[in-house]
Amino acid sequence: xxxxxxxxxxxxxxxxxLIVACGSTSGPASAPEExxxxxxxxxxxxxxxxxxxxxxxxxxxxxxxxxxxxIGGYKLETVWIDSESDPEKGTRxxxxxxxxxxxxxxxMSWHSTVAVPVMEVAAKYxxxxxxxxxxxxxxxxxxxSDPDKYSYWMGKTWPDPAKLTIAxxxxxxxxxxxxxxxxxxxxxxxxxSDTEWGRNFAAALGSQLEDAGWEIxxxxxxxxxxxxxxxLLNKLQDMGVPLIAGTMSDAAGFTSLIKQSREVKLESLIIxxxxxxxxxxxxxxxxxxNYVLDQIPQWTTxxxxxxxNDFEERWDIEPGASSAGLAYDMANFFVKLAQATYDEYGxxxxxxxxxxxxxxxxxxxxxxxDGILMEEYKYTPDTxxxxxxxxxxFIFPVIQYxxxxxxxxxxxxxxxxxxxxxxxxx
Numbered sequence: 268x269x270x271x272x273x274x275x276x277x278x279x280x281x282x283x284x285l286i287v288a289c290g291s292t293s294g295p296a297s298a299p300e301e302x303x304x305x306x307x308x309x310x311x312x313x314x315x316x317x318x319x320x321x322x323x324x325x326x327x328x329x330x331x332x333x334x335x336x337x338i339g340g341y342k343l344e345t346v347w348i349d350s351e352s353d354p355e356k357g358t359r360x361x362x363x364x365x366x367x368x369x370x371x372x373x374x375m376s377w378h379s380t381v382a383v384p385v386m387e388v389a390a391k392y393x394x395x396x397x398x399x400x401x402x403x404x405x406x407x408x409x410x411x412s413d414p415d416k417y418s419y420w421m422g423k424t425w426p427d428p429a430k431l432t433i434a435x436x437x438x439x440x441x442x443x444x445x446x447x448x449x450x451x452x453x454x455x456x457x458x459x460s461d462t463e464w465g466r467n468f469a470a471a472l473g474s475q476l477e478d479a480g481w482e483i484x485x486x487x488x489x490x491x492x493x494x495x496x497x498x499l500l501n502k503l504q505d506m507g508v509p510l511i512a513g514t515m516s517d518a519a520g521f522t523s524l525i526k527q528s529r530e531v532k533l534e535s536l537i538i539x540x541x542x543x544x545x546x547x548x549x550x551x552x553x554x555x556x557n558y559v560l561d562q563i564p565q566w567t568t569x570x571x572x573x574x575x576n577d578f579e580e581r582w583d584i585e586p587g588a589s590s591a592g593l594a595y596d597m598a599n600f601f602v603k604l605a606q607a608t609y610d611e612y613g614x615x616x617x618x619x620x621x622x623x624x625x626x627x628x629x630x631x632x633x634x635x636x637d638g639i640l641m642e643e644y645k646y647t648p649d650t651x652x653x654x655x656x657x658x659x660x661f662i663f664p665v666i667q668y669x670x671x672x673x674x675x676x677x678x679x680x681x682x683x684x685x686x687x688x689x690x691x692x693x
Contacts, residue, residue: 304341304605304615307348307370309361309385309399311377314352315492315517318545319377322591325582327374329574330598338602339609346370350381352491352517357381358388365392371617372397374601375424375594378516379403379463382420389419395621397604398424398597403463404471410652421624422646424597426653428464429471431562431663435512435538436475438560438665438677442686448536450509456485456535458499458513460520468514468540476512484508491516494523500531509692512538522551529555534691536560542668546585549671556671558689562663563673564588564640571639588640589663596638603635604628 308327312320324347336343346368350357358381364370365388373389373396376382382401386409389396399406402425410417442448457473459465465488473483484506487499503511511533515521521542528537542548542556543563549556566575566588574595578586586592608623609615627633631647638644641662645655654661664681666673674684 302341302615303344304338304372305344305346305368305370306601307346307361307364307368307373307394309348309350309357309373309376309381309396311352312347312349314350315519316352316377318518318547319587319590320349321582321584322545322586323375323377323594325578325584326586326591326594327598329578329581330595330602333599334602334606338605339615341609341615348373350376350378352378352381354378354380354384358384361385361388362392365394370394371615372620373399375399375597376401379405379467382406383409383463386417386420390416393419393621394617395419395421395624397421397601397620397624400424400593401464402426402428403467404429405463405467406652418625418629419621420652421621422628423652423654424593426650426656426661427471428468429475430653430656432468432472432540433475434562434663434665434677435472435540435560436479438686439510440479441677441679442688445685447686448688452509453479453481454484454506454508455481455510455512456487456503456506456508457483458487458489458511458524460491460515460517461488462491462516464516465514469512472512472538481510489515489520491520493520496524496527497531500524500528500533503535504531504533508535510538511535512540514540516541518545518548518551522548525552525559526555532691534689536688536692541589543587543666543673544589545587546591548587549668554670556668558687559668560676560686561666561668561673563666564592564663565666565673565675566592568639574639592640596635596640596644599637600635600644603637604633607633 310320310323311317331343346364348360348364373394376399379401382399383405404427407427455476457469459469538560540562542561566572575586578591605615608619611623612619629646629651634643634645636643642659645660664675665677667676675681676686
């Protein structure tokens with residue numbers, strides 16, 4: 268009997284230990300693991316264009332706040348990928364975000380010189396990257412060279428510059444036809460940052476000016492971050508060109524060029540595409556920006572003005588429509604797309620987002636009409652990876668600055684004022 272009793276005790280202890288080790292089925296169930304969607308936001312968060320990165324980060328945060336950082340039971344987690352305005356550093360940071368941080372998808376970008384090599388990384392790891400701001404036509408060329416490979420660069424925010432630069436030419440030719448401007452000679456000089464964007468913009472605008480009878484007499488490109496433009500501006504002043512036209516991608520450099528153009532008394536009408544990209548551009552230029560032409564969306568709707576006010580109150584910086592405003596629209600577009608993807612497939616992953624993007628976004632079926640800047644953001648098989656450009660879709664008016672305010676001079680139906688020629692040119 269004693270032996271049997273001891274055997275029973277030992278058996279009971281062993282069974283109890285096994286139950287403890289394996290977990291009791293009668294206890295509370297363990298909480299399910301939280302599902303996370305990791306979104307890698309690519310931008311210049313440090314370096315010469317860090318002001319744009321600051322607006323990107325703030326705008327994305329505000330957009331994700333609207334859904335409490337949750338879509339279909341997935342918690343949104345951002346990985347801020349700092350390009351530092353450098354192609355090599357940006358590409359390395361993106362690959363690290365894929366391998367170390369394990370992002371599921373990418374969102375936005377700024378510099379074309381960064382976006383082009385990052386396309387290779389997105390294709391290599393099959394990471395769908397949505398709504399990059401990089402506009403260069405090189406992206407279109409890469410995509411069309413191998414659509415299957417490069418289709419992971421999922422929809423550009425900003426179209427090929429050639430689709431927007433023609434507006435400047437039309438505005439200038441209209442002014443000449445209406446007798447508002449009579450240049451002694453139709454000669455122009457092109458300038459820009461020495462980047463994919465700067466050169467692509469100049470090439471597009473230069474070709475269109477030549478088609479309208481202008482002669483391009485100079486092309487000058489400067490490194491991103493350059494702030495000394497006196498030699499360049501004096502050279503252009505000596506040439507006596509009535510028009511200089513170009514773009515730059517860093518606020519410090521661009522505003523320095525405009526200020527110095529007045530200091531050397533440059534007698535040219537200036538196209539400065541993107542001068543108003545950051546909110547404090549006028550604080551940096553002052554009235555040296557008067558008469559400058561630009562293409563910038565305006566805070567025209569009640570929703571746009573409300574966003575602008577909320578942004579300033581929350582972050583204590585003034586947003587630029589082309590940076591913070593567009594970033595907010597595209598981040599909200601992504602939120603809507605991700606929700607629709609979840610509704611369609613019951614999950615959020617690289618694969619499901621890519622499939623939805625290919626079938627519905629690029630197919631033209633899925634669009635975004637709740638933006639604060641454009642009436643509708645839409646892609647079609649004929650335009651992809653660019654959006655549709657034109658009235659009612661993606662369109663930038665040509666504006667002319669006076670006292671820090673942009674007056675629309677084109678298109679005619681939106682016009683606030685006629686294009687004016689600086690008095691020192693008459």
